Amino acid sequence: EAGVTQFPSHxxxxxxQTVTLRCDPISGHDNLYxxxxxxxxxxxxxxxxxxxxxxxxxxxxxxxxxxxxxxxxYSTLKVQPAxxxxxxxxxxxxxxGAGAYNEQFFGPGTRLTVL
Amino acid sequence: xxxxxxxxxxxxxxxxxxxxxxxxxxxxxxxxxxxxxHDGGAPxxxxxxxxxxxxxxxxxxxxxxxxxxxxxxxxxxxQMKDSASxxxxxxxxxxxxxxxxxxxxxxxxVKA
Numbered sequence: 001e002a003g004v005t006q007f008p009s010h011x012x013x014x015x016x017q018t019v020t021l022r023c024d025p026i027s028g029h030d031n032l033y034x035x036x037x038x039x040x041x042x043x044x045x046x047x048x049x050x051x052x053x054x055x056x057x058x059x060x061x062x063x064x065x066x067x068x069x070x071x072x073x074y075s076t077l078k079v080q081p082a083x084x085x086x087x088x089x090x091x092x093x094x095x096x097g098a099g100a101y102n103e104q105f106f107g108p109g110t111r112l113t114v115l
Numbered sequence: 116x117x118x119x120x121x122x123x124x125x126x127x128x129x130x131x132x133x134x135x136x137x138x139x140x141x142x143x144x145x146x147x148x149x150x151x152x153h154d155g156g157a158p159x160x161x162x163x164x165x166x167x168x169x170x171x172x173x174x175x176x177x178x179x180x181x182x183x184x185x186x187x188x189x190x191x192x193x194q195m196k197d198s199a200s201x202x203x204x205x206x207x208x209x210x211x212x213x214x215x216x217x218x219x220x221x222x223x224x225v226k227a
Binding site for chain 2 (some may be wrong): 041
């Protein structure tokens with residue numbers, strides 16, 4: 001069974017540009033999460049989809065970030081316009097259920113560098 | 116607010132035992148997880164403790180004390196391949212369900 005995949009693995013853009021990150025969860029996983037890790041800091045929750053609906057987007061930093069999951073399969077996270085502080089590794093994770101005990105399967109991340 | 120504290124780095128020798136501690140301050144706590152991440156790789160799930168006590172899975176064990184808001188990951192018979200970052204994470208009540216909050220990670224260096 002394929003794991004969570006993310007594209008691209010790396011992205012280097014200039015401040016003010018737009019970048020779109022993609023996540024393909026494990027097939028059949030209704031729950032999809034986006035996280036971000038800024039260098040050396042915690043892996044910070046951004047948002048949670050259940051199928052195509054945003055269950056919790058309390059971690060989204062501001063309105064420059066837009067996440068979508070049309071059709072409840074893959075998800076995209078767009079940053080527009082990108083700022084220097086958006087640099088970091090963006091992880092996607094998926095899970096079958098969303099209960100208290102719930103193993104999340106992570107993708108390898110997209111390393112975003114904003115110059 | 117919600118916060119977790121874990122050491123930033125730990126160094127140990129091959130074959131030794133190492134304990135990585137995690138203390139947390141959260142509301143709506145349900146359980147404590149541990150994840151391992153090798154450089155450039157995906158964080159992978161190691162363990163989840165919802166109840167007090169020790170859970171053992173092979174060379175790795177995880178402990179939780181809810182009354183002390185404290186847990187640890189114990190790695191025995193260390194191998195070079197155990198060099199990685201280890202994140203503790205709490206499962207808390209979130210909007211419409213549950214949320215996972217991670218610590219900043221502990222980088223473990225295993226030396227020969």
